[in-house]
Amino acid sequence: MSDARTEMLSRIRTALGTSTPEPAPVPREYRSAGEHAAGSAEVLEVLVDRLVDYKAHVHRVTAADLPELLAELLAPGPGADPGRSAEGQVVGSSSDRSSDILPAGREAEVARARSSVVVPPGIEPAWLAGLADVEVLTDSREAPLSAVELDGTDAVVTAARVAVAETGTIVLDGEPDQGRRAISLVPDVHVCVVRTDQVVQTVPEAVRLLDADPGRPLTWISGPSATSDIELDRVEGVHGPRTLHVALVS
């Protein structure tokens, strides 16, 4: 297709021709950073507010309490939403649970004695120390689970690269503690562990950080998926995990 290439480039040069607009400098008067430091109380409060708004379940824990939280969230039990067993820690709204919207026939699947969770290869082993009756599957680039296997897995636990408070966004960059993009996409429950010092206020702060390794595959997550396509009525959890738990670890 080098013909097409040559011709398109020459068409463009001809089109610009004599009238080439002067490449003017780009004004960047917008905020390149917020007024609050990463991980500050103000920033965390905003992030939690946004996540709750997006129907994510937020849990604020210390590092020491994280294994216990994960054990509760991932424990096999009644209902598809492990958040149910984390009473008292759920800051987010749990009224609009995805378990209410399972198509007929799926309910039977969730009352199993044993549940399964997929984790990336670089996950901190201590996080999983409290799990009981949970089958832990490790997925890696070298030894990936198939999409069908992931589809048969109940949940996924990952770390995160950075979070943006103002937009309620968590960014995953595919490093070993976050894993392949498929693992945080196919299982129905995503438990994402975010350290408070990873939370920045604004989008430009996050982009600056990510710009250090621009080749990494990124997933920006701002709440479970959604559609307004049917009579503009909002429905959450179209594809991807219908339940998003965010463990905010200080």
Place this chain on the structure above:
Amino acid sequence: MPDWEALRDAGSAIKADVLARLPELLEELERNVSARGGVVHWARDAAEANRIVADLVRAKETDEVVKVKSMATQEIGLNEALAEEGIAAVETDLAELIVQLADDMPSHILVPAIHRNRTEIRDIFLERMGDAPPDLTDVPRELAMAARAHLRRKFLSAKVAISGANFAVADTGTLAVVESEGNGRMCLTLPETLITVMGIEKLVPTYRDLEVFLQLLPRSSTGERMNPYTSMWTGVTPGDGPQEFHLVLLDNGRTKVLADEAGRSALHCIRCSACLNVCPVYERVGGHTYGSVYPGPIGAILTPQLTGEKSDLPYASTLCGACYEVCPVKIDIPSILVELRAREVELGGASPDTADRVWKAAMKAASFAMADGARFRRAARLPRVLRAISRHGVIRRLPFPGSLWTRSRDLPEPPKQTFHDWWAGREDER
């Protein structure tokens, strides 16, 4: 958003810079995508792009591909071209799926199934989806879950996915897709092969520029702080996601638009659809009337420029200026419309048999807006509109209900005032 205007200024300047340096930036993009294991193809027109994609799909020995909504592939009629080769392209955006199942034409960039009500959608699913639960009701949530289950099977088995791109970063080779439903992530992640078709104007020079557009696009598009999912990838990541990546760079008339000094800024468009949402003409006549993939104010300037054909679309406007006010990249649509109209007049005017259709619709729309000043002012004010389409459930109050698409029956009586009266009156109200 305290720095909205500053972001618009930056967005507009970045896009102007892109057009000014387009050849170098495209070459830079090509270099970087190739360096990361991607393959870049160049397509002068729709036929060439379709040929490239069809050949790539056939080489994978599959007769079904999954697709994430893309204006570019719609513009080139990719699905139809693939169908001719015996390849089924499955649309995976909910609205596109509905439209595809219904064998219909999208009416709105952002919410293509806006003219279908829930009962119609249920009937379409039951009749055409094959695996819809027989007791499916018309509750939107249930309909969405039926689509989830239906599409999940497709995602898990698809070998090839086809997408568009919202942005391509020249200095890193990174592509970005901004979405809501998660079908984009599915398509961009699970299949072995990914083919992305992208208009040459979708470039941004640097990775840093994403910080501008990732703030502008969601707010203009759906009024959200951030859309639920954004995916970015650079060529091929070994062991993660598609192991074969093709990027098709599409001209298809874009260089014609570029050659037009007065109209080239139409190529700044990031397809947010904000201009549609505030346009009193679009509100009144709906997307189908424009007879184009690109409806509304941006369609009225972009379509005639892309095709280079005589068109009555530049008349489908009251020149109220609302589109310019909301455009996140500050495209001065009204001025371009005026310019295009002037040219039509020079050429002897739009063809009389078809011109009347859009012109009359536009005039009726003017009378409609005029009949209710408050309604018009509402349409022209961005914050209100954005609030109306925010996450908080007031979304149904958007001023274009599905019942709108009743062009032959529901249009109001002919104007009682002339356009000029209306225009003057509007000026007074300000």
